Amino acid sequence: MATRWNKNVPRKVNIHVWRLLKDRLPTHFNLWFRGIVNNSLVCPMCFNGIDTITHTMSDCRIAKKVWTSLSKWLDYNLPYQLSGVDLLEHIKTLKAQKKVKDIITTVTYAAWWYIWRYRNEAVFQPTKKRYNVLVDSIIMSSFQWYSSRYKKGHIRWDDWLKSPCLFA
Numbered sequence: 001m002a003t004r005w006n007k008n009v010p011r012k013v014n015i016h017v018w019r020l021l022k023d024r025l026p027t028h029f030n031l032w033f034r035g036i037v038n039n040s041l042v043c044p045m046c047f048n049g050i051d052t053i054t055h056t057m058s059d060c061r062i063a064k065k066v067w068t069s070l071s072k073w074l075d076y077n078l079p080y081q082l083s084g085v086d087l088l089e090h091i092k093t094l095k096a097q098k099k100v101k102d103i104i105t106t107v108t109y110a111a112w113w114y115i116w117r118y119r120n121e122a123v124f125q126p127t128k129k130r131y132n133v134l135v136d137s138i139i140m141s142s143f144q145w146y147s148s149r150y151k152k153g154h155i156r157w158d159d160w161l162k163s164p165c166l167f168a
C-alpha cells in the first residue's frame with residue numbers, strides 16, 4: 001500500500017490512520033480474532049453492532065451522525081461508507097483544487113482520530129460520553145493542524161467555521 005503520510009497532521013494521527021487502514025486497531029473484534037479474551041464484541045458506542053473497524057468508522061449511528069454533520073459543513077458528501085483506503089483514493093481523484101482536497105483529507109484524518117477516541121472513552125469511561133464536543137473537536141483540531149502546517153495559504157478561523165473549502 002502506498003504511503004498515506006499526511007504532512008498536515010501530527011505524527012500520532014498519521015500512525016493512527018496507518019493502523020486503521022491496515023485494520024490493526026484494537027477493536028473488540030480484532031482482539032477476539034487474535035485470541036485475546038474479551039467479554040463482548042458489541043459496539044461500545046451504540047450497543048447495536050459488532051465492534052469492527054468498518055462498524056466503528058462507517059456503520060455505527062454515532063459515526064454516521066459525525067460524517068453527516070461534517071458533510072454539511074464541508075458542503076461535500078463524504079462517501080464514508082467506503083473503506084478507509086477507498087475513501088482517501090476517492091478524495092484524491094476529486095476534480096477540485098489540491099488545497100481543497102488537502103482540507104477534506106485532513107478533516108477525514110481528524111474524524112478517524114476523534115471517532116476512535118470517542119469509542120475508547122465509551123469503553124473505558126462509559127459515563128463520560130461527550131458527543132456534543134465530538135464534531136467540534138474535529139472542526140477545531142483540523143483547523144489547528146492544517147493552519148499551523150500549511151505554509152502557502154492562510155485561512156481564518158471564522159472562514160474555516162463557515163466553509164473551509166469555499167475559502168481555501
Ligand SMILES: [Zn+2]
Nearest residue numbers: 043045046060
Ligand atoms: Zn456502533
